[in-house]
Amino acid sequence: MSKDKNAKISVPQPVRGTQDMLGDFADRFAHVVDAFDRVRRLYGFKRVEVPVIEPTAVFARSLGETTDVVSKEMYSFEDRGGESITLRPEFTAGIARAYITNGWQQFAPLKVATHGPLFRYERPQKGRYRQFHQLDAEVIGSDSPLADAELLLFADQLLKELGVAEGVTLTLNTLGDAASRDAWRAALVEHFMGHRADLSEDSLARLDKNPLRILDSKDPRDRPIADSAPDIDAFLTSEAQDFFGAVTAGLDAAGVAWERNARLVRGLDYYRHTAFEFVTDRLGAQGTVLGGGRYDGLIEALGGPPTAAVGWAAGIERLAMLVEEPHDLGLDVVIALEDDRSSAFAQMALATLRRGAVSADIVSTGSPRKRFDKAVKMNAKSILSVIYRQDEGQPGTSFRGPSDLAERVGQLLNLSSPRT
Template sequence: MSTEKTSIQTPQAIRGTQDIFGPDAEAFAFVVETFERVRKLYRFRRVEMPVFEKTAVFSRSLGETTDVVSKEMYSFEDRGGESLTLRPEFTAGIARAFITDGWQQYAPLKVATHGPLFRYERPQKGRYRQFHQIDAEVIGAAEPQADVELLVMADQLLKELGIADGVTLQLNTLGDGASRDAWRAALIEYFRAVKGDLSEDSQDRLERNPLRILDSKDPRDKPFTANAPKIDDYLSDEAKDFFAKVTGGLDAAGVAWTRAPALVRGLDYYRHTAFEFVTDRLGAQGTVLGGGRYDGLMEALGGSPTPAVGWAAGIERLAMLVQEAGNALPDTLDVVVALEDDAALNFGIQANTAIRAAGLSSEMISTGSPRKRFDKASKIGAKVLVGISIRDGQTHLNIRSTSNAEERLKVDDIFANLKR
């Protein structure tokens, strides 16, 4: 029998994933907690969605030829031979649930969720292959007021996260179906005349997705996109009125916005409002929250015509902005209990339990040399420090605080009611 030891190399995280700890985790939690609080103010119902769906849910909703479907989705066959996909976004799964789970009875339905998503793409600052998003959707509401409410909600969220400074809401309209079709035909005719001078990606998009050429970052496309036909020249009166009501609602709510004519959504089921909140503090990835109205998606998935609008935002990106602004809540401790005599252990446990039941965070120092526990506890920086010792058979308290804060009053009241 060989006595040679096998060397086991410590495994590393998968490329494009991350372990979140310390200040990063606190900023992440701050984003989620703020989102949960704000969505309750707007009466958005919480939903939980499956991490994987049938591949067709995403291929039909995102388009077979889009980069997400053709290059970025994590798809696999299960043991029954069915093709499944880890969700690359939330909207398609929520739309599928609306159709299959009888959610139509609750329309107009306001829902919100958050969790991990998966895309195989080049990792960069603020972008990972496993990433997390917050998401809000209004389904079954055709009125522009739904768009306004979602945008006001997003604006309030960014303000309450403390990152609204330097973030701009860019807004555009894609018109109704007839407006969009007329604009699309004009774009195809315009770009066909210069096809040979376009980038390879834009040449590929020309016939199947010409709107995407407008937001091309390739410098070869810039001279042509600047003079391309504008949606405003093809808007129906109804589409103009819809957009006017959206912008009017934002003005009434005090939400600043700027028109972005090149802001588009390539898939045919998008209608009317398209928007992004952008910043210059994340390098090339400047969008911190984005969305739009997707009135044609339910039909694309086999459901009845149903208007809908929604947005999503990357939690990692929001957390980065929160940390840069210094707005993440510090991991403060309300009370630290120093157990200076092991004979008082049960009383210390009783006190610690009562402190937490009163809504205060608490830690108990009960290991190591009893003589050094009080000094160790004093270095932690809690708002209230409680030393517990035994003198002449009696439990003795030494309570100190940094100020006559609310926490000190609560602690005094707690110990006044405990039996020693």
């Protein structure tokens, strides 16, 4: 059967919950990543890369079989060899797996950072996508509260360098050590069992496996019960109190403001001590821009030796939504080629600028009379107009921009005095 040449070809649409980026938002996205890389170097965090695909067991063990991420949101499938693999929904488990399998214990305490795409099947909304991107920072192999404080200082400095710290609050809690957590968990189970008939279906399912998560339930039926539950402070050992005190003292010494949130929890048993979130009301319901905590039992849960660790993650898209238009992303110079006879000179000037670490582009197509106007619309710091000197029969320049940059460009182009 022959195809109808006039038949309209339907354009494949993007997968729901993904996004394409161009221009302003892509620049904001890149600005967040650049700032992260700059700050992580200041704090001595090494760059680490882990695979996008991992054995499903890596996340099932680390996130817990009963969590929504594992039961509802992971992109898991069998490959051609019959192995169950998963597109990573978060970074920490993969980094912990790499720490074990590559023998990175020899580098402990190991400070690492990474960024890249993650995948979760969930209802897309503002600031939440099925393919999304995160920044991630971890300290593995240190049981010192100073590691927790350092990560919080790293996060605070990043937010300040991005210019988004105003209106963002660091909320902090302690989950205590193992003894503290076990005692608190038992008290919570007793409390919730006494109100079992009034709990939501989700909280009933969590009661046996994940009772701490009932504390942050959003269901109106659960809130009065959760709000009246006992706080962890009554169950903290003296060691756990000292640990939390050392973390907050480190923040106070560095001048980082924080607020206590006694209802901030992490449901899985391998979490210990510090839990934290940087929150804002500028993103609607999705108010957390950065969050993390200490997970001393995770590497052991994955089959490794008992290893203390702490880390945080932040959504790049959410941070990019908070970033005002970066002032340093525009071009330094745009060359307007206003006479094609000077094309070779303009190309030489363009190459010289770029080799001299000056960001530059050229407008050399379309009507020569309109090229300068096009260059103006590109919002560069300065415009270099390349013309043709009829009296001397050679190319010349007419520079339009700040005098200090005119001198800089003139030096780069070996021009003694750019003509205005």
